[in-house]
Amino acid sequence: MAAPDLLYLSSADVEGLAIEAKDVNEAVERAFRAKGEGRTWTRPELAIHLSGGRTYYAKAAVMTGYGACKWHAHIPGNEQYGLADLNPLIVLTEGVTGLAVAIMDARWISGVRTASFTALAAKYLAKAGAESLGFIACGRQARAHLAALRAQFPVRRVLCHSRKEATTRRFADEVAAQGLEARVAPPRDVVAGSDIVVSSTPLDVQMVPFLDADWVKPGGFVAAIDLGYSWRRESLERMDRVVTDDMEQNGPGGPVALNCDPTRYDADLGELAAGLKAGRAGAHERNAFVSSGFGLGDLAAAVLVYERARAMGAGRVLPR
């Protein structure tokens, strides 16, 4: 048996595959269901914390057929060098032989997989037929979330807020161009007026919680992609049901500190996807997903990208 090619996929190669949000949602859901059923191998992320909020992350996971590790730094202030804050790479490996099959730029994956986590959590925790979305921060994550959530809910209205007026305006215009009703609003109105609220405030700003989950309307759902740090902690903990990505990583004794009591989580994504823990039980429940990201989602998305690239003949074959 000949070894498979080693494939390199640049950012343009990955984006050129034009993978739809619903496909990523499905791949991520399958992976978390497999986790809940004990068919994956995962460990909490490795994080090297440096001064000034600089951090290096390795996020690794293995499932049937493949293993992967995503590696990147997050360096607030890279703007001064004309560089992005992060540029993750993923090395994807065959499950049984342990042989690497692909190296890929993981910027696109990092955006969409996070949105797929929210879509998965929302499937179990948001109200069916959610029509209105609220965005706190209007960058890459907001765009990815809009696509991931539209793949699953009959979205009609979007409220948005971010620190920079121009950023918010540009995002609202993009949303309107997609045929949705879009409005710029103050944070409290965004939170109170939306069925699903997504906060993705960059963590490089000195974070003073400025959102209160008590503002969320009955039946509402919050996805705090910013580790929960834009929210007043106690207000998040008061929600009816609070879930997170992975209990071993974010729960009691885990290495990742989210802005929520680690003993508060009712379930993690694997438990929800496998039906081991209950989701929404009533129309008036107010629920929250407090998220750090997790390597299994990167693996699931990387496998989707790799298999699609192989089928389409995309990328560059590297010598081993």
Next chain:
Amino acid sequence: MKLGKEILYLSDADVLACALAPGAVRGAVEAMFLAKANGEAVMKPKLGLHTKETLFLAMVGGMERAGFAGMKWVGVANTIRHGNQPHISGHVVVNDFTTGMPLAVIDARWITGARTAAITAVAAKHLARKDSASIGFVACGVQGRANLEALADLFPVKRVTGYSRRRETAEAFAAWARGRGFEARAVGTAEEAVKDHDIVVTSVPVVPKPQPTLDASWLAPGSFAAAVDLGFSWKGETLTQLDRVVTDDLDQAVTEKLTYPKPYHGEVSGLVAGKTPGRQSAAERTGLVFAGIGLADVAVGAAVYEAARAKGIGHVLGL
């Protein structure tokens, strides 16, 4: 190459073409350990994921002053492989420490062998006798060869003995060593490769349920034993007879469950920085029990990257 826009890819052949000498690898690892001792290096114990067929490892570290960070991701296959593909395969990603941008993705095969042997060599500088002239090897694979090359660069090595579970592996190793000018022979028992040698290197593949067979009482006075196999080939309690035992990282020694049951005398970093005493007499028996740290992969990966840039080797890829 433009930072944040391009990276360098180095295949196994590219890495070999960089032709880093044992002294250069040792120098890179030594500088890393000095940085570690001075609190200028950061790392985490390795992350391992064990499936039935494969062990996956992620190893990370960085050195702010040297300017590099990095990660190694490897798969270790128990048995099933594609044709002649290696037992351990994977890549080292090297990053610019300050901006975090990736600089290079490098095939990990050669680096894994070379950096492990360099850890042995750096420790041996402080723990083996200067006149060490004989080395016994238990297991004669990639690590056996890499360790012989690294140690022969430091010591007046004449006599080499190899033992392997498969006799033909030991014979092939001995023939390879004779081709490099050593008096080398294959032996039929591990005890023969341990007894009566100045340095002993054990590198038995780490398996889920190891069977320790080696007894430290076999070690000659004045010898140094390097357990590249996390110590799993040694009966752990017999290692406590040794006068001095160090490891490469005290935190990882716990998470990797190395077999040495007592507190270590220190880290290799301490030896390099002069904070941990090395060999104190010609009669002492000393040891190194370790699992290999990601910082060593980063240090050697960065040296390979710099050599490749200087020589124009490798493939530039757009991010």
